[in-house]
Amino acid sequence: MTARLILVALLAALASAHADHIGPVTVQPVAAVYLVSDGGGTTVDLTVTHSPGAYQPMPRFLLRVYDPDEQMIHWRYVEYHTAETLPDVQPADGIELPVVEEPPAGGDVLHQTALNMDQPGVYQVRITTASREVQLAIDCDADLGYGISCQNGDYLPWPGQPTEAHVWVPPHAEAVQLRGGPCTVVDTDKATLADLPAKGGTEIEVAQTETVWRVRFSDAANWSLRASGMPFILCNTEQAARDIHASVEVLDDDTVVCHKFQVRIAEMLPDILSEKNVGRTEDLMEDLADRREAWLADPIRNALLTRAFPSMIKKWLGTQNLDPASHWGGSLDGWQGKVDAAPPENRWDRFHPVEGLRAGASSDYGCGAEHLAIAATYDHPTNPYFGKTQLLYRATAAALRDLMALQEDETWPGIADIDPYPGMMAFVAAQKTFPVFGVAAPHMSDDIRAVWAEGLRRINDRSYPDSLTSARNQSSHYLVSNQAYADGTGDALHAGMARLYGARFLRAQSPAGYDMEACGPCSSYIGMTHYHQAWYYCMSGDPSILQALRNSYTLFNHTVGPEPDGGRMLGGFNFNHRVGEGFYLEQYSGAKGLVDSVLPEVGVWAGPPLTEEELTIKREAAAVTINAFLDDPKPSTYPWAGTTRYLNYAEPDRTAVFPCQQDEPFIRTFADEFIFVKRPAYYVACYVGSPAGPFYIRHREDYRKLFADDAETSGGELADIRKCTPFGGGGLTGIWTEEYGHSLMAANWSPSTHHGLVGTDDDGLRWWEDYHAHEHMLDEAAGTLTVTGRLEGHPISYERIYTFGDEALGVQLTLTADENVDLVDLVENIPVARGEWKQFGATIEAAGATEGEIEADAFTVSDDRGAGIEVTFDGAQNLRLIPEGLKTSGWRKLQFGRVEVVLPARLQAGQTHLISYTIEPLG
Numbered sequence: 011m012t013a014r015l016i017l018v019a020l021l022a023a024l025a026s027a028h029a030d031h032i033g034p035v036t037v038q039p040v041a042a043v044y045l046v047s048d049g050g051g052t053t054v055d056l057t058v059t060h061s062p063g064a065y066q067p068m069p070r071f072l073l074r075v076y077d078p079d080e081q082m083i084h085w086r087y088v089e090y091h092t093a094e095t096l097p098d099v100q101p102a103d104g105i106e107l108p109v110v111e112e113p114p115a116g117g118d119v120l121h122q123t124a125l126n127m128d129q130p131g132v133y134q135v136r137i138t139t140a141s142r143e144v145q146l147a148i149d150c151d152a153d154l155g156y157g158i159s160c161q162n163g164d165y166l167p168w169p170g171q172p173t174e175a176h177v178w179v180p181p182h183a184e185a186v187q188l189r190g191g192p193c194t195v196v197d198t199d200k201a202t203l204a205d206l207p208a209k210g211g212t213e214i215e216v217a218q219t220e221t222v223w224r225v226r227f228s229d230a231a232n233w234s235l236r237a238s239g240m241p242f243i244l245c246n247t248e249q250a251a252r253d254i255h256a257s258v259e260v261l262d263d264d265t266v267v268c269h270k271f272q273v274r275i276a277e278m279l280p281d282i283l284s285e286k287n288v289g290r291t292e293d294l295m296e297d298l299a300d301r302r303e304a305w306l307a308d309p310i311r312n313a314l315l316t317r318a319f320p321s322m323i324k325k326w327l328g329t330q331n332l333d334p335a336s337h338w339g340g341s342l343d344g345w346q347g348k349v350d351a352a353p354p355e356n357r358w359d360r361f362h363p364v365e366g367l368r369a370g371a372s373s374d375y376g377c378g379a380e381h382l383a384i385a386a387t388y389d390h391p392t393n394p395y396f397g398k399t400q401l402l403y404r405a406t407a408a409a410l411r412d413l414m415a416l417q418e419d420e421t422w423p424g425i426a427d428i429d430p431y432p433g434m435m436a437f438v439a440a441q442k443t444f445p446v447f448g449v450a451a452p453h454m455s456d457d458i459r460a461v462w463a464e465g466l467r468r469i470n471d472r473s474y475p476d477s478l479t480s481a482r483n484q485s486s487h488y489l490v491s492n493q494a495y496a497d498g499t500g501d502a503l504h505a506g507m508a509r510l511y512g513a514r515f516l517r518a519q520s521p522a523g524y525d526m527e528a529c530g531p532c533s534s535y536i537g538m539t540h541y542h543q544a545w546y547y548c549m550s551g552d553p554s555i556l557q558a559l560r561n562s563y564t565l566f567n568h569t570v571g572p573e574p575d576g577g578r579m580l581g582g583f584n585f586n587h588r589v590g591e592g593f594y595l596e597q598y599s600g601a602k603g604l605v606d607s608v609l610p611e612v613g614v615w616a617g618p619p620l621t622e623e624e625l626t627i628k629r630e631a632a633a634v635t636i637n638a639f640l641d642d643p644k645p646s647t648y649p650w651a652g653t654t655r656y657l658n659y660a661e662p663d664r665t666a667v668f669p670c671q672q673d674e675p676f677i678r679t680f681a682d683e684f685i686f687v688k689r690p691a692y693y694v695a696c697y698v699g700s701p702a703g704p705f706y707i708r709h710r711e712d713y714r715k716l717f718a719d720d721a722e723t724s725g726g727e728l729a730d731i732r733k734c735t736p737f738g739g740g741g742l743t744g745i746w747t748e749e750y751g752h753s754l755m756a757a758n759w760s761p762s763t764h765h766g767l768v769g770t771d772d773d774g775l776r777w778w779e780d781y782h783a784h785e786h787m788l789d790e791a792a793g794t795l796t797v798t799g800r801l802e803g804h805p806i807s808y809e810r811i812y813t814f815g816d817e818a819l820g821v822q823l824t825l826t827a828d829e830n831v832d833l834v835d836l837v838e839n840i841p842v843a844r845g846e847w848k849q850f851g852a853t854i855e856a857a858g859a860t861e862g863e864i865e866a867d868a869f870t871v872s873d874d875r876g877a878g879i880e881v882t883f884d885g886a887q888n889l890r891l892i893p894e895g896l897k898t899s900g901w902r903k904l905q906f907g908r909v910e911v912v913l914p915a916r917l918q919a920g921q922t923h924l925i926s927y928t929i930e931p932l933g
Contacts, residue, residue, distance in 0.1 A: 031150070041161065046156060056122065061142055069120060076133065188210075269465070276414065288332055317646035327382075342373070387453065466498075530699070535597055541600055543601065580755065590758055693747070767825075769915070822925075
């Protein structure tokens with residue numbers, strides 16, 4: 011049996027029509043067991059044990075049990091800790107935080123409970139864990155019919171499994187996707203629908219619904235399966251399959267849903283959508299210009315409103331389907347063009363992704379429903395929609411209609427159909443699904459709030475114990491959705507869960523302070539994580555996440571420095587493991603404008619306090635922006651970002667300075683990954699880490715060849731900064747001086763934008779420092795950093811010694827041929843920041859030349875004021891001056907020139923080569 015994803019074997023005895031024991035089985039990360047009750051009071055014992063194959067020693071899991079009415083009758087969240095990791099959170103009833111000195115052993119009992127099945131119908135046992143951390147055993151005192159759903163993960167063999175299982179095909183199923191095998195699927199007439207070999211894949215077109223298929227396993231000990239397109243529940247008998255009914259309900263209007271809370275939503279929606287609640291659209295429209303005076307009363311803050319929720323209200327008022335009798339009633343957008351189409355294109359309940367819909371029965375409208383709710387509840391003179399409860403009902407109707415599309419596996423069609431990867435649902439959870447609940451639900455009736463909370467809890471409980479993703483920004487979305495759920499319910503239990511998740515986030519932060527992307531740091535992508543951490547802090551006041559933000563900003567603020575134009579920032583990013591941009595351009599703009607009033611590490615980005623004259627100029631510019639918007643309002647492109655920053659607006663704490671501008675010299679290390687050095691004349695950043703495994707740096711191979719069209723030497727544009735890969739190892743990240751800003755600056759775009767060795771072989775393939783081979787030694791007392799490593803793919807070792815003098819940086823590079831070396835070219839690459847980011851220019855010059863090959867013992871990088879750096883060698887070198895290197899497209903306008911110092915490309919075994927140079931400021 012493969013150890014890749016042992017998701018479920020939750021049935022130990024499908025071999026007989028009746029059984030009294032299920033399991034124990036390993037759960038990874040989620041599964042549901044359906045138990046058919048005759049109402050006779052059968053007792054079921056549930057036992058959760060620690061899995062011998064757990065990835066993490068300290069387990070966590072969430073266990074739920076639902077009765078035949080799908081009312082929750084048992085809920086328990088368990089998260090093991092040591093005394094050192096126990097979070098400062100007061101757990102509510104239902105949360106267990108066992109503290110142990112040693113991790114549980116495989117087979118240790120983690121939780122037990124008894125269930126008395128005294129109602130006729132189908133009970134559900136659902137369990138979620140981090141990553142196969144636990145096993146579940148079910149013992150019964152009577153025979154049962156039952157079924158198992160592995161949801162969007164793997165069905166895999168279990169001890170004593172049968173050679174045949176039964177699957178009921180529900181109405182509206184159109185096609186079923188299967189991956190894995192070997193197995194055979196036959197219909198009720200025993201005709202073969204699919205015959206999968208091992209690791210096969212197929213799609214079955216559903217010719218007949220409301221029938222039972224059989225899944226046959228020729229080798230019961232060696233198979234795997236994934237399924238999507240309908241609830242795929244393996245049952246021990248045909249009757250059990252019919253009783254469990256694929257966990258679907260068919261409504262009076264033929265709408266098919268997967269949960270009973272959705273039936274209750276369907277019953278409520280006609281009243282919610284009645285005119286007495288949602289009003290008439292034409293009566294709700296407002297002219298924002300009528301509030302011009304209020305907008306102009308605080309123009310600097312209110313300019314944010316031009317790209318926030320007020321810009322969107324007319325759009326959403328005009329798009330929503332308000333027909334109480336419609337299959338699409340409540341859908342905020344995306345229903346147009348479908349409602350009048352021929353079946354089945356006129357429906358959203360199709361068990362598969364529908365073009366134009368995302369995360370529900372509507373388009374990906376982002377925070378649209380939330381913005382309607384904010385408009386109705388935000389009491390401010392600028393807001394003409396305050397008090398219009400009709401907007402609350404419209405927002406609620408949109409959210410509830412979306413919830414009706416939630417699948418049996420508690421995910422949305424098209425989001426996580428056949429993959430349990432934890433990040434799939436994250437984006438829509440924080441951007442569309444949960445925030446509107448946090449704003450609107452407290453204002454709705456108890457019955458509406460209850461069914462809404464019940465539906466969202468399916469998603470929240472399903473995802474909560476999941477492992478944090480290696481692309482950590484995805485998991486950061488759950489910070490927001492967890493807190494929005496707590497706000498909407500007003501329940502201390504869920505507030506505690508939100509805090510526990512925040513504490514988990516802080517524990518998982520790297521020792522250096524960053525939240526990883528592709529298992530390493532990324533100074534631009536981190537902005538998405540910072541944004542959600544800050545938004546969550548604004549919602550919750552959680553001090554743990556504030557500390558996480560402080561740690562991360564403290565680190566990344568060390569990677570940047572201001573340019574002498576007084577407005578721009580730059581900083582190297584050769585260490586990025588995800589995208590090609592520096593901390594000066596955080597995605598989502600990070601935590602700026604959200605927590606800069608409480609964190610000076612963020613407030614420093616606001617710059618020094620403005621003078622009265624500067625404030626006057628800024629107010630006038632903001633007034634121009636406001637007036638232009640009010641004269642011609644247009645929907646904003648990113649209204650969610652503007653809304654959060656407007657609602658949490660505060661004066662920044664400007665008491666901090668960037669590390670590169672601090673007065674006192676220092677050498678600072680961050681977990682032996684980052685080293686930063688401040689000297690009177692300059693500032694240096696250096697990355698010496700290699701945290702990612704081979705899988706995460708595999709795209710280095712894509713950069714072996716020169717870019718097409720000579721882009722790296724002719725000023726070609728970088729096609730996509732999102733496809734960059736780590737080039738860490740060997741060289742500096744950046745050198746900054748007060749008068750010039752960044753001169754030497756390294757990036758992860760290409761070997762030609764990193765500082766270090768680049769070798770080219772006979773096939774034209776490039777080789778640079780081996781990511782996993784370098785080591786370093788820092789001698790703070792002597793002011794030296796020694797880095798050793800090797801050229802990837804070739805027998806060349808190197809040693810770099812940096813000497814951090816007060817006025818100049820010394821670099822000594824020694825190459826050693828471990829065996830004979832036969833390359834076409836070998837250079838020491840020195841990348842230089844250029845482009846419009848360097849407002850005063852950035853000219854590379856050696857012996858009067860500004861490009862091409864030249865022999866010289868020095869070169870300069872300078873602006874039109876004479877500021878810059880001079881690089882001086884210990885003797886004449888063959889230099890290639892290449893000013894027109896790669897540049898970004900669009901508005902970014904950053905370019906990398908470079909100087910290549912030509913080194914011997916052919917060396918005999920044991921031969922060494924040494925070059926030394928100093929880098930010192932000009933002017």
